[in-house]
Amino acid sequence: MPDELLPEIAEVTDELLLLFRQAGAGLDRHGAFDSLALRVHAAQRVCNPVLSRFWGAASPDEPSAWHEIPPVPVQAFREVPIVAGRAEVVFRTSGTTGGAGRRGEHHVASLELYRAAARNNYRRHLFGGAAMVDVISLVPSPATVPDSSLATMSGFIAREPEVARTTWAFHPGRGVDLDAFREAAAAAVSDRRPILLLSTAFALVQLLDGLGRERSRLPEGSRIMETGGFKGRAIEMDQATLYGRAERTLGVPRSHIVNEYGMTEMLSQAYDHVAGEGRRTSERVLRFPPWVRTRALDPADLAALPPGRPGLLAHFDLANAASVCHLLTEDYGHTTEDGGVRLLGRAPGAELRGCSLAAESFLRALGRGAGARAATS
Numbered sequence: 001m002p003d004e005l006l007p008e009i010a011e012v013t014d015e016l017l018l019l020f021r022q023a024g025a026g027l028d029r030h031g032a033f034d035s036l037a038l039r040v041h042a043a044q045r046v047c048n049p050v051l052s053r054f055w056g057a058a059s060p061d062e063p064s065a066w067h068e069i070p071p072v073p074v075q076a077f078r079e080v081p082i083v084a085g086r087a088e089v090v091f092r093t094s095g096t097t098g099g100a101g102r103r104g105e106h107h108v109a110s111l112e113l114y115r116a117a118a119r120n121n122y123r124r125h126l127f128g129g130a131a132m133v134d135v136i137s138l139v140p141s142p143a144t145v146p147d148s149s150l151a152t153m154s155g156f157i158a159r160e161p162e163v164a165r166t167t168w169a170f171h172p173g174r175g176v177d178l179d180a181f182r183e184a185a186a187a188a189v190s191d192r193r194p195i196l197l198l199s200t201a202f203a204l205v206q207l208l209d210g211l212g213r214e215r216s217r218l219p220e221g222s223r224i225m226e227t228g229g230f231k232g233r234a235i236e237m238d239q240a241t242l243y244g245r246a247e248r249t250l251g252v253p254r255s256h257i258v259n260e261y262g263m264t265e266m267l268s269q270a271y272d273h274v275a276g277e278g279r280r281t282s283e284r285v286l287r288f289p290p291w292v293r294t295r296a297l298d299p300a301d302l303a304a305l306p307p308g309r310p311g312l313l314a315h316f317d318l319a320n321a322a323s324v325c326h327l328l329t330e331d332y333g334h335t336t337e338d339g340g341v342r343l344l345g346r347a348p349g350a351e352l353r354g355c356s357l358a359a360e361s362f363l364r365a366l367g368r369g370a371g372a373r374a375a376t377s
Contacts, residue, residue: 008043009084009322012036013113016291016321020116024290033293037066040321047084051324054365058358066293067304071314071328073358074104074265080366083107084322091149093264106149106265109322114149114267115156117319121289122157125258125271126196126225132164133222134188138176138199138207141168149264150227154198164193176206185216194221197252200228201242208245217251223275224252227260261286261343265327267319268292270341285340291318294341296334302354310334310344312355328358 015036019027027033041063045052051072058070076082077093079102087107094103108114127133135158140148142155158166167184169177188195195218199207204226224246243254256276262269270286288294295304296311305311313331320327332347347355 006047006085008046009109012040012043013110013321016318017113017116019291020113020120020289020319023120027290033291034065036318037069037293037316037325038063040318040325041066041069043321044084044324048082048324050080050362050365051082054362057365058361066316066326067295069316069326071297071302071316071326071358072324073328073355073362074263074330075355075359076324076362077104077106077265078102079363079368081105081107082323083109085109089152090147091152091264092147094148104264106323108267111152113319113321114152117267117289117291118153118156118269121269121271122153122225122260123160125260125274126157126223127160127162128274128276130162130194130196130221130223132162133194133196134184134191135163135166135196135198136181136184137166137168138170138181138197138203140170140172144168145172149267150200150262153262153269157196157198163196164191170203176203176210178207178210181207182216185218188219188222189217192219194219194223197222197224197250199224199226201226201239202228204242204246208249211249215249215251221256221276222250222252223256223258224250225258225260227262259284259286261341263315263327263329265320265323265329266315266317268317285336285342287340288315288317292316294335294339297328297354299347299354302328302358305334307335307337312347313341313343328355330355 045055055070063069087109088111089108091106091108092103137154139154140151142151145151167180169180169184171177185195243257246252246257247254258275259272260269268289270288272284272286293316295314296309297303297314298305299312310332312328313333314328316326318325330347331343332345333341333343335341
């Protein structure tokens with residue numbers, strides 16, 4: 001455990017490390033999640049005066065359940081470091097959504113906690129049934145972009161015992177390295193070893209465009225983790241079309257293409273299915289580990305919406321114990337009756353009134369008051 005953690009956070013972090021390594025066992029018991037969430041919330045209020053002021057102004061009553069804790073808008077990560085103690089690493093968003101000229105920063109106090117939160121989930125969804133794999137990453141290496149949470153997670157995956165070798169085939173600025181991909185794919189074919197291809201949606205399109213009519217059939221049992229969408233990119237493609245192209249060009253069936261959803265501002269991820277389990281693309285539903293809870297909130301007033309009704313997604317992630325657990329995103333989607341999440345894309349600007357009001361409230365807690373609207377528009 002890093003020495004930089006404040007005592008109140010260090011105590012609950014030790015408990016969370018054990019919980020995550022046991023895949024969240026026991027969190028489904030009645031009241032177990034609420035109990036831990038309220039303890040984390042109390043520790044965050046003690047350790048972070050800004051959060052204490054924000055929560056005190058937003059809801060003067062003490063919460064009795066996780067969903068009564070007001071979510072902090074992700075815009076807050078562009079305004080001030082949110083961390084209990086000193087950060088071991090700072091992850092930065094790939095760009096800004098509001099044009100304010102700042103990248104969001106997630107100050108992470110414990111990389112060990114991040115790895116523990118991510119590991120059980122990616123192992124279950126990406127490695128299922130594979131004895132040994134070669135990794136080809138179209139995500140930059142963590143050595144190249146140490147401030148990328150996705151690159152850091154890709155580095156975790158590359159160090160798993162089932163990984164025989166890893167090829168980093170994407171470079172910031174230059175994009176996909178087709179020669180490196182071809183060489184790594186040929187080596188895996190020669191060794192008859194499946195490939196785990198890690199890629200953003202944008203990089204996967206770039207790979208497929210670069211291969212053109214060339215068929216680069218990956219070994220049987222290969223799988224793809226696709227993430228990231230097309231935010232800020234000139235090209236765009238719906239998921240079904242992208243997966244169809246990948247199947248035709250790379251020979252990886254859609255049942256082996258797994259969609260991952262994550263954010264710089266949170267340390268847990270959601271996946272839509274286990275590689276190799278047949279699912280129709282239209283029915284894919286994202287699922288977080290048991291230490292995350294998600295609601296869709298009305299964009300106008302942030303009132304909770306029932307399953308099936310789309311709104312702004314808010315996630316409560318216990319892995320964010322040293323920053324802030326309850327996050328209000330600008331992602332648009334809905335929950336399902338059984339606790340899954342359907343992501344519908346980014347919320348249009350006109351739908352963000354509730355998010356803007358929450359951001360203004362946070363900025364007032366910083367003492368910035370009247371400048372709030374300009375800073376978040």
